[in-house]
Amino acid sequence: MLSIKNLHASVEGKEILKGINLEIKAGEVHAIMGPNGSGKSTLSQVLAGNEAFEVTEGEVTLNGENLLDLETEERAREGIFLAFQYPVEIPGVSNLQFLRTAVNAMRTHRGEPEMNAAEFMKLAKEVSKQVDLDPAFLKRGVNEGFSGGEKKRNEIMQALLLQPKLAILDETDSGLDIDALKVVSDGVNALRAKDRAILMVTHYQRLLNHIVPDYVHVLAGGRIIKSGGRELALELEERGYGWLGIKEDEAAAAN
Amino acid sequence: MKPAPTLSSAFLQPSGNALPGPLLSLREQRGTALVDMPLPTRKTENWKYSSKHLKLSDKLATNLPAGSATTSAAEDGYRVVFRNGVIDPQASRLPQVDGLTVQRFADLSDDEASALAGRLDNTLDTNATQMARLNTARFEDGLLITLKPDAVLSEPLFVIHEVTATASGSAFPRIYVDAGRHSQLTLVEEYVSSGDQPVMVDTVTEFMVADGAQITSIRLTAEDQNVQHIGATGVRQQRSSRFESHCVGFGGPLRRHDLQLRLEGEGAECKLNGVVVTQDKQHYDNHTCIDHVAANCNSEETYRNIAAAESHAVFNGRIHIHQDAQKSNADMNNKNLLLSTGAEIDTKPELEIYADDVKCAHGATIGQLDETSLFYLVSRGISRREANVLLTMAFINELVTQIPVEQVRDSANERLNRFFDDTFEEA
Ligand SMILES: Nc1ncnc2c1ncn2[C@@H]1O[C@H](COP(=O)(O)OP(=O)(O)OP(=O)(O)O)[C@@H](O)[C@H]1O
Numbered sequence: 001m002l003s004i005k006n007l008h009a010s011v012e013g014k015e016i017l018k019g020i021n022l023e024i025k026a027g028e029v030h031a032i033m034g035p036n037g038s039g040k041s042t043l044s045q046v047l048a049g050n051e052a053f054e055v056t057e058g059e060v061t062l063n064g065e066n067l068l069d070l071e072t073e074e075r076a077r078e079g080i081f082l083a084f085q086y087p088v089e090i091p092g093v094s095n096l097q098f099l100r101t102a103v104n105a106m107r108t109h110r111g112e113p114e115m116n117a118a119e120f121m122k123l124a125k126e127v128s129k130q131v132d133l134d135p136a137f138l139k140r141g142v143n144e145g146f147s148g149g150e151k152k153r154n155e156i157m158q159a160l161l162l163q164p165k166l167a168i169l170d171e172t173d174s175g176l177d178i179d180a181l182k183v184v185s186d187g188v189n190a191l192r193a194k195d196r197a198i199l200m201v202t203h204y205q206r207l208l209n210h211i212v213p214d215y216v217h218v219l220a221g222g223r224i225i226k227s228g229g230r231e232l233a234l235e236l237e238e239r240g241y242g243w244l245g246i247k248e249d250e251a252a253a254a255n
Numbered sequence: 256m257k258p259a260p261t262l263s264s265a266f267l268q269p270s271g272n273a274l275p276g277p278l279l280s281l282r283e284q285r286g287t288a289l290v291d292m293p294l295p296t297r298k299t300e301n302w303k304y305s306s307k308h309l310k311l312s313d314k315l316a317t318n319l320p321a322g323s324a325t326t327s328a329a330e331d332g333y334r335v336v337f338r339n340g341v342i343d344p345q346a347s348r349l350p351q352v353d354g355l356t357v358q359r360f361a362d363l364s365d366d367e368a369s370a371l372a373g374r375l376d377n378t379l380d381t382n383a384t385q386m387a388r389l390n391t392a393r394f395e396d397g398l399l400i401t402l403k404p405d406a407v408l409s410e411p412l413f414v415i416h417e418v419t420a421t422a423s424g425s426a427f428p429r430i431y432v433d434a435g436r437h438s439q440l441t442l443v444e445e446y447v448s449s450g451d452q453p454v455m456v457d458t459v460t461e462f463m464v465a466d467g468a469q470i471t472s473i474r475l476t477a478e479d480q481n482v483q484h485i486g487a488t489g490v491r492q493q494r495s496s497r498f499e500s501h502c503v504g505f506g507g508p509l510r511r512h513d514l515q516l517r518l519e520g521e522g523a524e525c526k527l528n529g530v531v532v533t534q535d536k537q538h539y540d541n542h543t544c545i546d547h548v549a550a551n552c553n554s555e556e557t558y559r560n561i562a563a564a565e566s567h568a569v570f571n572g573r574i575h576i577h578q579d580a581q582k583s584n585a586d587m588n589n590k591n592l593l594l595s596t597g598a599e600i601d602t603k604p605e606l607e608i609y610a611d612d613v614k615c616a617h618g619a620t621i622g623q624l625d626e627t628s629l630f631y632l633v634s635r636g637i638s639r640r641e642a643n644v645l646l647t648m649a650f651i652n653e654l655v656t657q658i659p660v661e662q663v664r665d666s667a668n669e670r671l672n673r674f675f676d677d678t679f680e681e682a
Pocket residue numbers: 011012016034035036037038039040041042043052085
């Protein structure tokens with residue numbers, strides 16, 4: 001489904017991604033772990049199309065189509081979804097209006113009729129229950145004044161509404177209490193499907209108890225330096241990153 | 256040194272004579288005082304950014320002839336229609352409410368007219384509103400709204416100011432509201448135009464607000480691109496009265512509005528909201544001035560400017576807290592959004608505080624649409640155009656939704672949508 005070959009990207013002239021290679025097939029769940037500042041969010045943002053990052057080399061295809069040629073909104077319509085590490089607060093745009101506009105943009109793209117306000121309200125209420133978010137949050141500004149955990153649940157709610165082909169979850173587990181982690185994991189597991197793939201960035205093995213990945217990769221210094229099965233995550237939990245030959249300070253920052 | 260430009264004598268020719276004697280003599284007397292009136296220049300502080308857009312060619316010196324009917328925005332409800340500065344009684348629909356009288360200046364008795372002549376301009380600092388003085392020398396008709404104590408008009412009264420620009424000239428509409436104790440009124444002023452010749456609208460609206468009266472003034476400025484619009488609104492508020500103002504303005508070759516309030520009785524409060532939207536090479540200049548004269552008064556002011564393309568918006572907000580105005584509470588906030596690198600916004604808060612026990616807050620910001628927010632929206636499949644619209648609307652939505660008359664909200668939204676169509680390209 002997603003194929004990344006020798007991807008290099010930089011921001012403000014500084015190279016962050018230094019040759020990423022990654023193959024993700026439909027139905028698979030991949031976890032990316034790695035020290036702070038190693039480029040995990042950069043990879044996520046580059047895949048979603050953030051123009052603040054410049055791709056200097058390499059290629060990315062989604063179902064054979066060149067992803068890097070597409071505008072951000074086109075990527076989203078082709079099925080890329082990024083749950084942000086830091087969801088953006090947008091006062092003045094109601095969450096409901098935002099979600100409906102997004103869902104209708106997708107529907108229009110698929111040639112389906114738009115949902116009217118009443119139809120959408122019904123759907124939004126159902127999905128907000130699924131992520132245990134009070135429907136009152138629909139009326140508030142997008143993420144405005146949401147707690148960290150509420151923002152993450154709002155991201156998963158969007159994923160459930162938009163039904164992406166590839167969901168990239170950037171630390172969707174961080175800042176969640178134990179119950180919320182369960183709710184979010186259930187949401188992600190509900191997304192798992194034969195024709196869908198999930199790429200999740202996390203620092204914690206505990207998420208992987210809830211969402212069992214098929215593959216675990218370690219991203220350090222802008223490269224994937226090790227890949228394995230879920231047992232790799234357990235090993236990392238026990239031994240840290242030091243044994244992989246990552247610089248001491250980077251390893252320290254990861255804990 | 257070049258002598259300062261003065262008002263052309265062409266502007267001081269007598270205009271129509273359909274007014275009662277006392278108003279005619281007032282007009283003549285004010286006209287005489289305008290001989291050699293210096294016109295604002297770049298060096299005139301309150302016209303610094305706008306003087307170059309004020310084009311008083313002699314072609315504008317004649318009053319436009321009372322125009323013919325076009326569509327009016329308010330089909331139902333109470334309305335008064337000014338056509339080229341003269342009231343059209345046929346097109347108007349007046350409320351029949353106890354304690355409320357709505358009269359044309361032209362229909363006033365000599366006694367009424369002479370009482371009014373003694374009061375016109377009394378709400379304004381005419382040193383700061385040069386063009387209001389020209390209005391007083393030139394108005395041909397006007398609307399006098401008198402509310403007796405406790406009179407309440409529960410529905411809004413629309414005043415439609417239409418100019419028909421089939422030839423060049425000017426219109427000088429005039430409104431005077433005398434709101435008695437505990438009376439209530441919502442007045443909507445809509446400025447619209449047809450025709451494409453260069454014209455000027457020089458308009459003045461005054462409110463005398465007695466103890467406990469509650470007045471809401473809504474003003475929508477939306478004439479075409481051949482119209483220079485210069486307006487002044489003066490308000491004097493007595494004890495425990497409340498004045499609420501909602502101004503929505505769309506740009507033009509020149510748009511200027513001076514809003515002056517004097518809080519003269521204890522416990523008076525005012526709330527001023529303003530939204531300005533400019534595009535192309537348009538220019539819009541809002542000058543507001545709130546005088547806290549008496550103690551224990553509140554003022555709350557929120558203005559938002561949005562400037563696209565090569566347009567220019569100006570906000571100058573003055574708050575003057577007089578020596579005796581202890582326990583004044585003044586809050587002024589102006590936020591500005593630049594939608595292009597060629598647009599310009601100038602904002603200036605001016606605070607003069609002579610009392611020691613006051614709360615006075617002010618803030619002004621100028622920014623662009625937030626890239627991170629835009630990225631977040633488009634990453635959900637929302638088009639760039641729609642994302643721009645959502646964020647721009649978010650900037651003013653709070654003020655638009657506060658406009659208490661649905662018809663005006665709708666009409667503002669419709670014009671905003673046209674602005675978005677012009678400003679944000681389809682994907
Ligand atoms: N807009 C930017 N301008 C400058 N540097 C940036 C920018 N965005 C990211 N970086 C830098 O790129 C590097 C990689 O950042 P990134 O956010 O991808 O790390 P990460 O692996 O997600 O870290 P964390 O685990 O802390 O979330 C960091 O050194 C960061 O400071």
